[in-house]
Amino acid sequence: MAENVIGTDISPPDLRAKITGRARYAEDFRAEGMVFAKLLLSPMPHARVRSVDTSAAEAMEGVLGILRASEMPVQAEGLGEGALTDEPLYEGEPILAVAAVDETIAAAAVEAIRVEFEQLPFVLDPLESLREGGPDARLDGNVGGRGEALTIKWPDSVFDEAGPDRLPMGEPAAEWAIGDVDAAFAEAEVIVEETIVHQSVTHHPMEPRSCMAYWQNGKLFLHGSTQSTERSRGSVARMAGVEADDVVFIGEYCGGGFGSKISGTPNMAIPAVMSRKIGRPVMLRITRYEENYIGRARAGFQGWAKIGLRSDGRMTALDLYLVQDGGPYGRASDFSTAGTVATAIYQPENMRFRGVPVYTNTPPRSAQRAPGGAQIVAMLEPLVDKAARELGVDRLEVRKINAPGHDGWLGENKAPFTSAYVREALDLGGELFNWEEKKQLSGQRNGSKVTGVGMGLSPFTAGSAGRDGLLVIRPDGKLHVHQGIGNLGTHSIADTARPAADVLDLSWDDVVIVWGDTSKHLPFSTVQAGSQTTHAHTRANHAAATAMVGLLQELAAQELGGSPSDYRVADGRVFRASNPAAGMDFAQAARRAMALGGKFSGEQFPEDLNDATKAAVAGLAGEGLIAAARDNYARAGAVFTWVATFAQVELDVETGEVEIVDLASTADCGTVMHPRSLAAQTNGGVFQGIGMAKSQRWVFDPKWGIPFTKRFYTARPPGILDVPRSPRFAAVNQPDPHTPVGAKGIGEPPVGAGEAAYACAVADAMGGLCLCRTPLTSDMILAELEGRPRPYGLLDTHV
């Protein structure tokens, strides 16, 4: 019997390549005759290109071609974004690209191009755009609707009534309610309300989105950095104006995405189209400076929340209004997700949600690890602390009182959860952190340092279904697990293959992961976003492995007599249960399958497979014993993971500096697949949340609309000295009953948990004073402690 691999620590199979320099990220590929492209970026936050004079650039020796927006197969249209544009909607938006034999010449040519811009009105602060007569970020409106921009303006009276420090709340773009929130407030024991600001945050993965493209025999080969390999092919094809069959997408390693590289990114179109135009391979290296502009960001909020607690600590009323800073394109759904996620923290008996997603002339938004979820957790948790203090209820207790159980529900339609071991996670966290003792330290002063403790509870979606698994037993006896998902650092590329090994009772050493290149025949996969992957692909590979067991049994019965059920599969063999000596090993089975053909070697396959998988199986047909299956496992309810993080901080009242002394996190994420990696994912997410709460500012020059915080040093993510040296983690490790492997995702929820725990601990160190804003920088804390007037308004963004 092979050892079960689920739940054990393994070294990811690609790690040796990563640590010897052999792993190739997008910018590490070379092609014969490769040339370089550089971008001309908009110097203005909103403008129209009047004329472009490229004559000087074209005359330069070494310049090979210039690509304009009008030549792109996908144009900026409706709410959609093009890779290049003649109406830039943010400073730094790419206008055109130049290709040259080397990058210096390309850059010199960019400098030699003369562009005449017509300046257009721009807006950075969503509230300004909601005023009558206020500027709009887009020519077609100021608010995101479904497929088109809307125009929403609030009368001056709305602003006058609110005053400078309270969110004005005019007509929303979206609204829903559960029960009667006003009646509930009338009966509440404690009511707190606050205006809260959450900044936008650039993703800034370590690897900028550089990409390289070339064409061979009418096929586009694109090397890019992506979270989702198989699913990038279609989006790249669309951007290049070709069929998906004509694209080979290579993305073996991804240097971080966090939601900014879910599938093909718009800039991939540039080398693709340029390469076709000039007939040379084109490398587009993206600098950190450019990454700040085109690399995506999390949407920010100006918000207002009002919470009502009953005398027993139950949240009877939650009223929420969110004004979203959504950048210039699409319709970031963070604000509506935030409303839904709030229900999964507190299960409020009555709730009203209102929101308006406003466009601004700032870099485009996309999902960022718990989009909407992290923000709302960090915005509401300190408020719940404040209410609990007023009521005299312990802060851990108030969360346990309101947390969902297995009969819990999600959102306005009150959808059920597949499982919710939230109280178990809170209890485990309380023990791990030693909450009962640590809370006694609250407010304790040592020299200039005051201790604060706090916690945050953060839910988020954690899995999808209906993807495919594709397995091949090759004539060498190895099991090849074809993975269409990306290799973005979560180790899920290997971990989701574990069920295949366990179902086949095969040693992990005999498993080969095939990934990273769509010409390798990859099955239909989830996009690696929304923490879907672990759940979705443990299911898909479980289904494929179950099908593989069936094929092995059938093959053995056909070759060796008896019926399929007489046979067992273990240790790389299929054999008679009654006589283990009678059987064949996987290598023999693969060779027999190739000889027999039909359903054994991929000439036939299940009809319900997704199209991409059918094509992959057809491509592999005849190469071994092939099993492909769609995940048809029954599932009812929303798959959610919860993370609770506890933080102890020391606030230096002389400097406003905060040091995190201790961190402990727990998760209900179903069955633990890979303990070490799970802890690392959680801790890393918690640190990202702390970065938002503490240091990562988003500041623009209000006069010119250009960003100040565009590099690591001006919007610094946490470094190794900014976090505790030994954060702790434990998982509830209860299987989700709606999936055969029991696993739920972990990627997103830690971010909000870390952010909230930090914000709550800092508030605790300040005697329960909630500043209701992120990031909470030292100078803000110090001004508050010293009783100086705030140098910013409560609703100000870009602080």
Add this chain to the structure above:
Amino acid sequence: MLEAEVIQSRRGGFTRRKFIKGVIAAGATASAAGYLFRGSGVLAPMLSAQGAVERLVTLSINGQQRRVDVPKQETLAMTLRYQLGLTGTKLGCDRAECGACTVLIDGVTHYGCSILTHSVRGREVTSIEGLEQDGQLHPVQQAVIDEGGFQCAFCAPGFTMSMVGMLTKNPDPTREEAAHLLAGNLCRCGDYDKILNTAMRAAELSRSRA
């Protein structure tokens, strides 16, 4: 002027300011374009008129002597990546903010994005590709494997080189000391806990091999 600065930098008097001055003196395009790679030599005659540094240089990289044609303004990270095929050295920011390009020069850690290739002539450069010896991983590399270190791992080569440098300075660091010695590298995945586990394991392996 440039030569004087190169000489000075070889004596250890190298600063960011001098680096930038060196680049400007060499005639690189100062623009929003950020880091640049020159490979073709189309503009070589123009550039060679501006200074008097020999372009063809011999570098000692991972124990090998490599002859390369290097423009004066080229950084070591670019030479490694685009002239010598050593793409293990990563560029995360090209502005000395993230440490992804960390290499060893005479055993001391340097940001490869912020040192001119011409200034490392006659010095021993080690990149991530040079750590493995005869198929045996360096103790730091082995420690990464043992501890399952790193997530996306784009920062991994830089962190690894910093750990190698750390161990020559302090072969037996505490966790706290290791954190301080590795503070010049950034990991956006926030895998610092495993990175410190790796550092401690690397120190242990390193001592047992010595």
